[in-house]
Amino acid sequence: METNNFETQYADQLKKYADDLVKVYKSEQQKRKDLENTNLQLIKYGRDLSSSILKLKTANQELSEAYLDTIHRLVIAAEYKDEDTASHIVRIGSYSAMIAKKLGMPDKKAINILYAAPMHDIGKIGIPDNILFKPGKLTDEEFEIMKKHTVIGAKILSNSKSAIIKLGEEIALTHHERWDGKGYPNQLSGKHIPLAGRVVAIADVFDALMSKRPYKEASTLEVTLDIMQKERGKHFDPDILDIFMKNIDEILKIRTGVEKTGPQYSEDASLEISLLRSQ
Amino acid sequence: MKKILIVDDSVAIRELVETTLSTEDYQIFKADNGKKAVAIAEEENPDLIIMDVSMPGELNGLQATKILKNNPKTSSCPIILLSAMARDNDIEEGFAVGANDYFTKPFSPLELIKKVEEMLK
Numbered sequence: 001m002e003t004n005n006f007e008t009q010y011a012d013q014l015k016k017y018a019d020d021l022v023k024v025y026k027s028e029q030q031k032r033k034d035l036e037n038t039n040l041q042l043i044k045y046g047r048d049l050s051s052s053i054l055k056l057k058t059a060n061q062e063l064s065e066a067y068l069d070t071i072h073r074l075v076i077a078a079e080y081k082d083e084d085t086a087s088h089i090v091r092i093g094s095y096s097a098m099i100a101k102k103l104g105m106p107d108k109k110a111i112n113i114l115y116a117a118p119m120h121d122i123g124k125i126g127i128p129d130n131i132l133f134k135p136g137k138l139t140d141e142e143f144e145i146m147k148k149h150t151v152i153g154a155k156i157l158s159n160s161k162s163a164i165i166k167l168g169e170e171i172a173l174t175h176h177e178r179w180d181g182k183g184y185p186n187q188l189s190g191k192h193i194p195l196a197g198r199v200v201a202i203a204d205v206f207d208a209l210m211s212k213r214p215y216k217e218a219s220t221l222e223v224t225l226d227i228m229q230k231e232r233g234k235h236f237d238p239d240i241l242d243i244f245m246k247n248i249d250e251i252l253k254i255r256t257g258v259e260k261t262g263p264q265y266s267e268d269a270s271l272e273i274s275l276l277r278s279q
Numbered sequence: 280m281k282k283i284l285i286v287d288d289s290v291a292i293r294e295l296v297e298t299t300l301s302t303e304d305y306q307i308f309k310a311d312n313g314k315k316a317v318a319i320a321e322e323e324n325p326d327l328i329i330m331d332v333s334m335p336g337e338l339n340g341l342q343a344t345k346i347l348k349n350n351p352k353t354s355s356c357p358i359i360l361l362s363a364m365a366r367d368n369d370i371e372e373g374f375a376v377g378a379n380d381y382f383t384k385p386f387s388p389l390e391l392i393k394k395v396e397e398m399l400k
Binding site for chain 1: 289291292295363384385386387388389
């Protein structure tokens with residue numbers, strides 16, 4: 001009897017354990033299901049998030065292209081009276097970006113220079129036509145007015161939030177300063193001249209010497225390089241000039257490239273950017 | 280500021296829906312069962328309710344929706360049901376008790392945002 005009673009109690013207790021085990025099991029199962037559902041929901045969130053980011057990226061890219069295109073067209077508009085092709089300003093941008101890259105600047109900065117350097121002469125829009133297009137030599141007084149294109153350009157580009165326009169302002173103001181301090185408008189010398197200004201000075205002079213103008217023939221490459229070498233440490237930052245000379249083959253490649261593709265800036269930019277990347 | 284009431288027994292889903300709706304400046308109320316949802320709706324007069332269907336407690340989502348839609352004080356408030364039950368007759372049942380829309384879980388947060396903005400216009 002006693003044994004029987006004991007066994008019954010034992011069985012009852014076991015049943016209690018089994019019941020509780022089922023309860024625990026069911027509640028664990030429910031928790032597991034909840035977690036799985038939450039997990040599925042989170043996956044959905046992840047998908048929507050990445051599709052949103054993709055859409056934003058595309059929109060951003062389109063905006064950025066439209067912005068660069070607008071800058072480019074404004075620069076063409078400003079230069080239109082002077083030159084009806086964009087090839088000069090495209091070349092200045094490409095040369096400057098290449099030199100910048102060779103100087104070890106990060107890609108982003110070099111690409112900013114690519115777009116900012118073409119604005120260097122934008123202030124010429126404020127110079128009277130009789131001075132800007134005078135076939136002969138300028139008088140001292142006229143030259144003083146001509147020099148103002150640097151300050152006018154900087155003023156046109158001042159107070160922008162855009163990194164490219166800010167850099168354009170710096171370049172417009174300083175691309176006629178000289179390493180020896182005899183430039184204009186502020187007679188800055190050496191490293192007091194912002195780096196971008198020192199780079200564009202070299203690109204600008206090279207392109208001017210190599211180009212035919214109403215009042216002069218184009219110089220040969222040999223003569224151009226000779227003139228520039230003589231300005232090492234005078235007009236130009238000696239270190240940057242050395243780098244320019246060392247990479248003259250690539251500069252010439254850019255020059256032929258721009259002549260071939262013409263003034264399509266965006267094409268040239270992508271060419272230039274791929275050039276920058278391949279190095 | 281528009282008021283939105285989120286009802287779900289899962290805290291994870293309540294938080295996710297709240298975060299989803301943080302794209303706009305909404306005043307958010309939350310409840311974890313149908314009974315609390317009905318009480319808050321009467322008190323706060325929300326502009327929109329987003330409600331789970333299967334919730335433990337006295338009132339599930341369908342029952343709570345029915346009560347809210349039959350109460351003149353809350354009947355004009357749009358209700359979006361949000362449920363893992365995705366069969367045709369589950370959805371039909373949701374619309375039958377008066378829900379204005381029915382999203383199956385897992386739902387697309389972008390679609391939810393779009394629907395909420397559309398309903399609050």
